[in-house]
Amino acid sequence: MTMDSLLGNLFAADISLVQRVTLAALNGASKSRDENVILCPVCGYDYVHPIASGVHQNDALQLIASDGTHIVRGMPPLGRGSAVVTIYQCESDQHTFASVHRFHKGRTFRFTVPIGSQQSIKPLWRN
Numbered sequence: 001m002t003m004d005s006l007l008g009n010l011f012a013a014d015i016s017l018v019q020r021v022t023l024a025a026l027n028g029a030s031k032s033r034d035e036n037v038i039l040c041p042v043c044g045y046d047y048v049h050p051i052a053s054g055v056h057q058n059d060a061l062q063l064i065a066s067d068g069t070h071i072v073r074g075m076p077p078l079g080r081g082s083a084v085v086t087i088y089q090c091e092s093d094q095h096t097f098a099s100v101h102r103f104h105k106g107r108t109f110r111f112t113v114p115i116g117s118q119q120s121i122k123p124l125w126r127n
């Protein structure tokens, strides 16, 4: 089954609008292109792997990692805003960095935050 036929079937199904637009976005990002490759901000290497992704809102972080979904409570607040974060690890010296989208008063800010070299962390997936 192709992605287009899968989307056709899903769009015909009773799914929410947010699911539909998410699927349309994933379909639009289905082609691998060199200009879309994420580079390590430390060394520039193009082999980086997502190891976690999540949403921070109020005092909670909902985080998806290779071992499942975690809800971390007691997080420091981000003021009135919230954030979406994806953590990556580079294959070169385990450089670890975050791509953070922070939202505040209708504006969205994008940051790339190096976190230093960490021990190897199992990626969300690898094939």
Ligand SMILES: [Zn+2]
Binding pocket: 040, 041, 042, 043, 044, 045, 090, 091, 092, 093, 095
């Ligand atoms: Zn690197």
